[in-house]
Structures are given as structure tokens and as C-alpha cells.
Amino acid sequence: MRMRDRSRIIGDQSAKEPRLHPGVPHPVTGPFKQPIGLFINNEFVEGVKKQKFDVINPSTEEVICQVCEGTEEDVDLAVKAARAAFNGGWRETTPNERGRLLLKLADIAEANLDLLAAVESLDNGKSITNAKGDVGAVVGTIRYYGGWADKIHGKTIDVSPEMLNYTRQEPIGVCGQIIPWNFPLLMFAWKIGPALATGNTVVMKTAEQTPSLLSSSPSSSRRPASPGVLNIVSGFGKTAGAAVSSHMDIDKVAFTGSTPVGRTIMKAAADSNLKKVTLELGGKSPNIIFDDADIEHAIEWVNFGILYNHGQCCCAGTRIFVQETIYDKFLAAFKERANRTTVGDPFDEGVFQGPQVSQLQFDRIMGYIESGKSEGATVETGGERLGNKGYFIKPTIFSNVTPDMKIMKEEIFGPVCAIAKFKDAEDVVHLANDTNYGLAAAVHTKNITTAIKVSNAIKAGTVWVNCYNVLSYQVPFGGFKESGIGRELGEAALANYTESKSVTVHLGKPFPH
Numbered sequence: 283m284r285m286r287d288r289s290r291i292i293g294d295q296s297a298k299e300p301r302l303h304p305g306v307p308h309p310v311t312g313p314f315k316q317p318i319g320l321f322i323n324n325e326f327v328e329g330v331k332k333q334k335f336d337v338i339n340p341s342t343e344e345v346i347c348q349v350c351e352g353t354e355e356d357v358d359l360a361v362k363a364a365r366a367a368f369n370g371g372w373r374e375t376t377p378n379e380r381g382r383l384l385l386k387l388a389d390i391a392e393a394n395l396d397l398l399a400a401v402e403s404l405d406n407g408k409s410i411t412n413a414k415g416d417v418g419a420v421v422g423t424i425r426y427y428g429g430w431a432d433k434i435h436g437k438t439i440d441v442s443p444e445m446l447n448y449t450r451q452e453p454i455g456v457c458g459q460i461i462p463w464n465f466p467l468l469m470f471a472w473k474i475g476p477a478l479a480t481g482n483t484v485v486m487k488t489a490e491q492t493p494s495l496l497s498s499s500p501s502s503s504r505r506p507a508s509p510g511v512l513n514i515v516s517g518f519g520k521t522a523g524a525a526v527s528s529h530m531d532i533d534k535v536a537f538t539g540s541t542p543v544g545r546t547i548m549k550a551a552a553d554s555n556l557k558k559v560t561l562e563l564g565g566k567s568p569n570i571i572f573d574d575a576d577i578e579h580a581i582e583w584v585n586f587g588i589l590y591n592h593g594q595c596c597c598a599g600t601r602i603f604v605q606e607t608i609y610d611k612f613l614a615a616f617k618e619r620a621n622r623t624t625v626g627d628p629f630d631e632g633v634f635q636g637p638q639v640s641q642l643q644f645d646r647i648m649g650y651i652e653s654g655k656s657e658g659a660t661v662e663t664g665g666e667r668l669g670n671k672g673y674f675i676k677p678t679i680f681s682n683v684t685p686d687m688k689i690m691k692e693e694i695f696g697p698v699c700a701i702a703k704f705k706d707a708e709d710v711v712h713l714a715n716d717t718n719y720g721l722a723a724a725v726h727t728k729n730i731t732t733a734i735k736v737s738n739a740i741k742a743g744t745v746w747v748n749c750y751n752v753l754s755y756q757v758p759f760g761g762f763k764e765s766g767i768g769r770e771l772g773e774a775a776l777a778n779y780t781e782s783k784s785v786t787v788h789l790g791k792p793f794p795h
């Protein structure tokens with residue numbers, strides 16, 4: 283599972299210094315060797331077609347480095363390696379050994395936290411503080427699943443005195459995993475943790491916007507273990523991604539990303555070998571503030587709910603519903619809070635919000651802002667880009683919105699929210715559930731009965747009370763409705779990666795006793 287020193291991998295094309303903020307000590311000791319390779323069967327390789335693509339720094343719009351582009355042929359090689367590993371050594375490792383290897387991986391990530399966070403920030407544009415938080419969560423998640431590896435049990439079921447029935451939780455086989463760019467390393471951890479702990483092998487397709495971290499690694503002199511158990515292919519969705527979802531020898535595909543792509547993946551799975559599918563998709567999550575809430579506290583969480591990770595969270599609290607009795611006061615205070623958000627270079631200390639990840643995302647978000655304006659919503663603050671270089675967008679609040687506006691229905695995936703009034707609990711439950719999505723929601727109130735009754739009535743996989751975006755690797759996460767299928771994290775994720783087998787043994791009549 284360990285990746286090799288990247289300097290040993292790749293051809294000897296001209297090296298470029300990665301660009302970090304001038305004031306930040308450089309965490310990468312040497313220049314990037316170009317291009318950075320795919321990781322197949324424990325080797326960094328160039329890819330069959332020897333194609334490569336640019337990685338762009340979203341803060342400067344400049345090229346950071348080039349990464350090898352995996353295509354269908356590379357996915358196929360990765361699947362062959364993963365199949366050989368599944369049928370060979372990996373299946374025969376003891377659960378305890380699998381756990382030990384995951385714990386070792388967590389230790390390596392922890393020892394290299396600053397380096398990993400810096401590359402993540404550079405690639406994705408997230409603030410260095412958030413990136414460090416992500417890597418901390420990566421370490422926790424991998425460790426958590428390392429702990430599960432030797433605690434996966436079946437059951438015995440008493441069906442008759444003449445029969446013994448027991449169940450086994452067996453690995454599914456070769457798992458394709460397709461991850462997005464908003465939390466590149468964290469999504470990697472969420473996916474490989476339960477898959478490897480339960481004895482599967484993996485072919486991971488990273489997002490084309492953020493491939494650097496998972497194509498390279500800090501150097502280590504230790505020998506690689508278990509070739510083919512974990513393979514990582516960087517490349518594009520329509521080519522490498524599609525090759526994963528339609529591959530005849532991949533037994534399961536797990537995807538995190540947009541709902542339209544989730545649909546495509548499910549169709550491809552159905553049209554190929556009916557591989558198992560789990561999906562973690564989009565959201566349009568409601569954030570509800572009752573008039574008895576601690577308003578100052580609620581504003582902090584509402585602001586965090588929409589602006590954390592620059593709004594690039596599937597669970598972002600984009601539809602804010604405020605009880606009419608406090609609406610004006612709340613809106614004024616929220617505007618003031620949003621305007622205090624520090625937006626800028628992610629490597630600058632104190633910056634909370636960096637650039638959006640790419641030109642495409644930037645254009646999509648600006649398109650939604652234009653649509654909000656043209657459909658008659660009021661821009662309370664923001665509504666435009668910040669500066670003229672890098673994909674920075676000012677925190678944006680729309681008011682005077684109606685449920686049929688695009689900005690109230692579609693996932694924007696940026697620092698843009700809409701705020702509306704509600705009358706009472708019944709009214710807001712109706713408004714909150716008026717969406718095709720069902721990923722997350724929040725309720726702010728001091729009344730325990732209101733909190734619980736509203737939480738129970740909302741159709742979403744996660745409900746936060748008096749907080750937002752609080753995720754823990756022990757707690758299941760996933761969506762109702764068009765927000766997904768299956769649950770990640772916690773014990774629940776193990777079910778995504780195991781097949782239950784029941785064995786019935788005929789014993790005959792019991793001995794008289």
C-alpha cells in the first residue's frame with residue numbers, strides 16, 4: 283500500500299518548483315518530477331497512452347505540474363492487478379494483518395500531515411487550516427477502519443436442531459471507487475478504509491481537478507506491501523471514470539460526486555455486470571432557525587454551514603429558513619458576519635475562504651448568481667467575483683427567493699445561499715422537504731421537543747441540532763432521495779463492502795442427552 287518515492291518513478295522531464303505562498307516555508311523538499319504517475323500494482327507508471335494533463339493552481343490560474351492521464355487501458359491493467367491481489371495474497375492475509383497495514387498507513391499520513399495538507403491546499407485551493415483538518419480526519423478515518431478489520435463477524439442462526447446455520451461477511455472483490463475534488467484525500471480515506479478493512483482490493487479514480495496528492499507521495503525507504511491491493515488512476519470522468527463503472531471485472535463501484543454523474547454510473551453498472559453501487563451525491567440542505575434559538579451561536583453555524591470549504595460541500599446549508607419574527611434581525615447580523623469572512627490566498631494565515639476549485643466551477647457558480655439576479659432575487663451581499671485573478675467569489679446571500687427559482691432548487695456548490703422566512707414548525711418542515719435531495723439539514727432552537735420533532739420529520743440522512751457540518755468517522759453519512767444510496771463512515775460503511783453468505787450444515791438428529 284505504500285507509495286514509492288516519486289523521484290524514482292517518473293521520466294526525467296524538466297522539473298518545476300511548485301508554487302506556494304512566498305511567506306510559507308516550503309514543505310516539499312525537492313522539485314516535482316514531471317509528469318506524476320499512475321499507481322498500478324505498486325509501481326508509478328506513465329500510462330499506456332503516455333498522455334498527460336495540467337494541474338492548475340486555482341489561486342493563480344497557473345499550471346502547477348503535469349499528471350499522467352489514465353485511460354481505459356490503464357483501468358484495465360489496474361483491475362487485473364487488483365483481481366490478482368484479491369485472488370492471491372490479500373485474501374489470505376489475516377484480518378489482523380489488514381488492520382495493521384491500515385494503522386501503518388494512518389501513521390505515515392500523520393507523520394507527513396503538513397506536507398499532505400500543503401499539497402492539498404495548492405491543488406484544491408482550500409485554506410491551509412482546513413487542509414490540515416482534513417488530513418487529521420484522514421488519519422482518524424483510516425485508523426478507525428484499521429480497528430474494524432479484525433472485528434467483522436457473522437452470526438449463527440438457530441433454524442432447527444438438525445441444522446447449523448451461520449453467516450459470513452465476505453469481501454465483495456475488486457471495488458472501483460470514483461472520488462471528487464472537494465475533499466480529495468478525505469474522500470480517498472472514506473473509500474479505502476472500509477473497502478480494505480473488509481478484504482477487498484481497490485481501483486481508485488481520482489478527480490481530474492485534484493490528482494496531485496494521490497499520484498505522488500512523501501518518500502519512504504520501506505518496502506511496498508501487497509502489490510495490486512490499492513491502485514490509483516488519475517484521469518477524466520468520461521474516459522477513466524466510465525471505464526471503471528462499466529468494467530466487467532469490477533464487482534462494486536462506489537462514487538461520490540454530482541447527482542447527474544451518479545445516475546450515469548448506476549446506468550453503466552446496470553448495463554455491464556450489475557456491479558453493486560453505492561452513491562454519495564448532491565444536496566440542497568435546509569438550515570432552520572427558530573426564534574428561540576441562541577441567535578449569535580446560530581449565525582456562526584449558518585455562516586460555517588455555507589462557507590466552509592467555499593461552499594463546495596455536498597451537505598452545505600444552502601437554503602436558510604428563518605422564523606419570520608426574527609428574520610430582519612437575523613438577516614442583518616448574518617450579512618455582517620458573512621462580510622467579515624476572509625477570502626484570499628489559502629496559504630495566508632487567517633484566510634477562511636480560498637478560490638473555487640476550477641474555471642468550470644467558477645463559471646457554473648457565477649451562472650447561478652446571474653440566474654438568481656435575473657429571476658428577481660435580491661443580492662444582500664456579494665454576488666460577484668473577488669479580484670481578477672484566481673477563482674475567488676465573494677460570499678453571497680440572496681433574499682426574496684421563491685421555491686421555484688433555480689438557486690433554490692439546484693446544487694450550486696459555491697459560497698452562495700438563499701434565505702427565506704417561515705411561520706411555524708409545520709410550515710418549515712414542508713419547505714425543508716420541498717427538494718429532490720435529502721443529504722443533510724439543521725435545526726437551531728432551544729426547545730428540545732421542537733428540535734426532535736423537526737429532526738424526525740425532515741427527510742435527510744443527517745440532521746444537526748444547534749450546529750452544522752459536524753462529521754465524525756464513527757457516524758454514518760449519506761442521503762435520502764436523490765442524494766444517494768448507502769451510507770459511508772461508521773459501522774454502516776462495512777455493509778457497502780461485504781457480501782453476506784449463509785452456510786447451512788445438515789447435522790441430522792441430535793444426540794439423545
Ligand code: ADP
Nearest residue numbers: 461462488489518519520523524539540543546
Ligand atoms: P463535479 O461536477 O463537481 O466535477 P462530478 O460528479 O462531475 O463532479 O465528478 C466527480 C467524479 O466523477 C470525478 O472523479 C469525475 O472524473 C468523475 N466522473 C465524471 N463523469 C463521469 C462519468 N461519466 N463516469 C464515471 N465517472 C465520472
